[in-house]
Amino acid sequence: MEKKRFSLTDRARSFKYAGRGIARLISREHNAWIHCFVAVCVVLVGLWLGLSTLEWAAVVLCIGAVLAAEGINSAIEALCDRVSPGYDEAIKHAKDLAAGAVLILATMSVVVGLLIFIPKFIALWS
Numbered sequence: 188m189e190k191k192r193f194s195l196t197d198r199a200r201s202f203k204y205a206g207r208g209i210a211r212l213i214s215r216e217h218n219a220w221i222h223c224f225v226a227v228c229v230v231l232v233g234l235w236l237g238l239s240t241l242e243w244a245a246v247v248l249c250i251g252a253v254l255a256a257e258g259i260n261s262a263i264e265a266l267c268d269r270v271s272p273g274y275d276e277a278i279k280h281a282k283d284l285a286a287g288a289v290l291i292l293a294t295m296s297v298v299v300g301l302l303i304f305i306p307k308f309i310a311l312w313s
């Protein structure tokens with residue numbers, strides 16, 4: 188394969204494509220809407236409760252990780268649907284694995300959220 192020369196224009200174009208992917212994820216994917224809604228709620232509650240820098244880092248990482256996983260899941264789904272529109276056992280496994288990966292990250296994010304927010308709520312109401 189021929190090695191391409193480094194080009195700032197090509198890199199800028201890659202950013203443009205990636206931005207288009209993020210815009211598509213947020214505008215078209217229903218699961219991403221749910222993730223965004225939850226993310227906005229968590230950020231608002233975090234602002235209200237006054238999270239520390241480390242707590243914000245964990246929250247931001249969780250939000251980004253779940254949304255990124257949702258993007259990869261959507262990409263896999265779209266590819267699967269194009270490659271094999273009919274029933275296919277391998278497609279079923281691929282889609283289930285991708286969805287499972289999102290669920291793992293979302294569950295871990297909920298656990299991180301509970302670890303951060305529960306002590307703050309307890310302190311608030313005690």
Ligand SMILES: Nc1ncnc2c1ncn2[C@@H]1O[C@H](COP(=O)(O)OP(=O)(O)OP(=O)(O)O)[C@@H](O)[C@H]1O
Binds near residue numbers: 264271279283
């Ligand atoms: N072509 C297929 N062959 C076999 N099983 C499939 C196929 N398409 C979907 N499935 C099964 O149905 C499940 C749901 O697939 P689908 O593409 O509807 O994903 P979804 O997560 O419901 O998508 P959406 O993001 O559109 O809500 C998959 O996890 C898989 O088990």
